[in-house]
Amino acid sequence: MRIERVAAAVRELSDRHFNVLRAIESFSEKGLLVTSRELSSSTGLSEEYVARILTELHRYGLIWAPRGRPSGYVLNYAGLDALALRTMASRGILKSLGNRVGVGKEADVYSALTPEGMEVMVKFYRVGRQSMTKYRRTRSLPSDVSFYLGASKAFASSEIDALRRLSLTEVPVPQPVYRNRHAVVMQRIEGRILAKVRSLRRPEIVMEELLKAVGAAFRSGVVHCDLSAYNVMVDQEERVWVIDWPQWVRPDHPNAKDYLRRDVRNVLDFFRRRFHVDVDPDEDSERVIASLLQV
Ligand SMILES: Nc1ncnc2c1ncn2[C@@H]1O[C@H](COP(=O)(O)OP(=O)(O)OP(=O)(O)O)[C@@H](O)[C@H]1O
Ligand SMILES: [Mg+2]
Structure with a gap:
């Protein structure tokens, strides 16, 4: 999934789309697939309207229907990225996302700009990325997805915690800026x-x-x-x-x-x-x- 497409979704989709995406996130965190009927009752939107939103979220690649649409949807990493980026944009933390500068086993790192024009790094954790792709093929349990999404959030939270402690000391670490979900924003090191x-x-x-x-x-x-x-x-x-x-x-x-x-x-x-x-x-x-x- 290309991050450009996620960034486009963040720009182009409405608050309603993100309300539905957040509702899907909370089901996915519990390891549950969610249907348009359940989403309709948790968001208060009509089932027909929710179904249209789901089709669009699916088209942007932010959710999966691992067992076919009637069984329901689960959030994927693109959807989690979109939620984090939307939050960061609306809180005035980030203005735009730039190039990918690092790919690790468990994370992707991108350059980004703040509204003030300062260049920063955003690290998106992707625990179990390979298994998530496999999951797409084998259609195994969504409980794995819930575990990986949770672990990615926990890593991000742990990393910003360390950066916050250490940035107050003489230890040379990137200055922490912000954390949302599985994404950590920090100072860019020129080196x-x-x-x-x-x-x-x-x-x-x-x-x-x-x-x-x-x-x-x-x-x-x-x-x-x-x-x-x-x-x-x-x-x-x-x-x-x-x-x-x-x-x-x-x-x-x-x-x-x-x-x-x-x-x-x-x-x-x-x-x-x-x-x-x-x-x-x-x-x-x-x-x-x-x-x-x-x-
Ligand atoms: N603050 C930063 N400034 C500049 N470049 C960075 C910064 N943080 C990360 N990078 C770049 O991104 C790459 C990956 O970052 P990092 O080592 O934090 O994660 P990772 O190794 O992918 O994660 P994991 O160890 O979980 O696989 C680094 O090798 C570096 O090139
Ligand atoms: Mg590393």
């Missing part, structure tokens, strides 16, 4: 993903900065848990930025120390291999962790 950087002027310093960020995050109550060169950006001045925080845990989580150890090891390993920084991940990670926790 490159560390995993794709072949040369640095001062790799030791960059590594130190990154480890300092890991330590400061820990002291602020956040362990990243998925730290790798793919979740770090480096700007022109070789400053680091840590992104992609949905899986963070608090330091009192039973496995927090293990996650911290793994994050630190990933950093040391990467800098040793890519930039030949003189560290021994086995020996040095314990020492580094001890010093990070002490400061």
